[in-house]
Amino acid sequence: MSTSPVTPAKTFSSERMKRVFENRNASSKVMNLFITAGFPSKEDTAELILGYEKNGADIIELGMPFSDPLADGPTIQYSSEKSIEKGFVMDNIFEIVAEVRKQSQIPIVLMGYINPVIHYGVDKFFIKSKEAGVDGLILPDVPVEESGLIKLASEEHEIPLIYLVAPNSTDERMKLVDERSGGFVYCVSVTGVTGARTGNEVDESVKRFIERINKNITRNPVLIGFGISSHKDAMKISEKADGFVVGSALINNIRSLEADKNWKQKHFQFVHALKFGS
């Protein structure tokens, strides 16, 4: 543990991820969509990812369900519980990614908690990630100082780690996160857990935070998330960033369409509107 801070950072980004940010034209934002693997069912996940891509998603954040997701709000906890109840296992993650890779080169980053990764075996996890075509890993319960468990495997298998910064992160902390992250840096727009929020909450304090982000995070692109539920929110909040992340709002939308036979089609319309406004 004590030796890690002096090791020079070796970070990298996958070709798929680089292309997304290089190809972004100045007028549009990169849209990263979060989806819980196995929600509403295992069979739906790959299809949802491909549909998201067709409707404007640039990056997919694939959630690895965990029983005790303490950085997430009730929405993502709900979808994780449902997925686990239906028999989700870690190998399903790699099956889903491999299936998407047959048809698509959209960057996929895995998001989850460290315990299932330790239990699966850190090396095995990174090997399988590489084989399947994973582009990065976000573990919100592993801050930089605890990265010792995964850092070497990440470097060896060239799956970058993506860290988070929050409004209460110091300038030094932001620089450190930037140095250790590969692909992009995930900016949490409010102090709180994940979950859709309404207008004003998103509004206020964000501006100053984003100014600090742009000053301190210079190596990586910046995506902003937590609390975005509409195109309007997304455009406003990511005005001075490279793009935005939406998660809970998608799950809420799926749940609201539960009884609908054409739920996927309607859900994809929602996704399209998130990116393009209609």
Add this chain to the structure above:
Amino acid sequence: MSTKNTAVAPDATTYNYPNASGYFGKFGGKFVPEILIPALDELEREYKLAKDDEQFKKERLHHLKEYVGRPTPFTFTKRLTDHYGTGKIYFKREDLCHTGAHKINNTIGQVLLAMRMGKKRIIAETGAGQHGVATATVCAKFGLECIVYMGEEDMRRQKLNVDRMRLLGADVRSVTSGSRTLKDATNEAIRDWVTNVDDTFYIIGSAVGPHPYPMMVRDFHDVIGLETESQCLEVEGRDPDYILACVGGGSNAIGIFHRFLDKEHVKLIGLEAAGEGAQTNKTAATFSKGQPGVLHGSLSYLLQTHQGQIALAHSISAGLDYPGVGPEHSHLFDTKRVDYRPVTDTEAMDAVKRCSMLEGIIPAIETAHAIAWLETLMPTLSKDDIVVINCSGRGDKDMGTISEYFYGSNGHS
């Protein structure tokens, strides 16, 4: 793990954990969302200052004496000793602390620290309700806002404690996510903290959680071991041969063990709740059945499924019904300094009865797990061996469970 083989530390025999990164050997750390890093850094800084501040120390000791009722007695249990016919059994009477358990040693310490840091909003998690009551109590005493997260299922099982907390002015919030028990209440408290990090102090109730909590909670309970050491010296003229304590998260155990860790001649035994059997699915025996993993901010032994999901714990004792254990205990388990053994529901309930009838002390069911181990230990001892049990809490809160178990009704119906 950071010391090289060639460098033998001159104080290698002195127990000195955690290290600067919050690790007890391989265990501990700060596995928390980025938002909490500044809060934990601040807490660590402030705790270090407070710890060395004579005024803070004086104030804490004052409240431990005048409000908690310390020092607690060191009671020779004659009839229990006669029952086994070997050794000498003493109880360290944490059950006589104000609110009925050791928990308040810690909440007094943390609430004083919160006030020193200018935090006015206190949050806590609780399982059986003892830590919730101890937190609500100190918040009432010092006039602070208090929010206690408690699983819906636990609120049903521990209605009396819910009402005690409400009477003390706490806002008890029902947690309906996950298994609706202690681990989910802890998740919810952490989420509250993430959201209200600027003005809120989180009083964790056991020696678990991210650094510096396991260290801080241990230090606030260290008084148990300190008193035990001097009381035993006074009565017996020497250290005990054995110290027994129950281990859930492990706060009472680390409180009485810590002082003795460097004294190899004192054998330390931690009793974990085996529920219906350590190898069954209805158990809370973390060391017997768990593997290292991360929950609630630290790396420690953990009950988990074959997919690394957190398993549901089971114990008849709500206070031991937790799938994890404090990281310092994991270190003491791996280094074999403490011997951890499982005790079943049945063995614990038998001990509740035995202790009540022989000593006139109705122990908490948690505590009874330690008392139950006498059945195994005492026949192996000689006449002069001194055994100390940390009598961590009294059993009044468990009367519902006890009535149901022995007399077939829960007393509420």
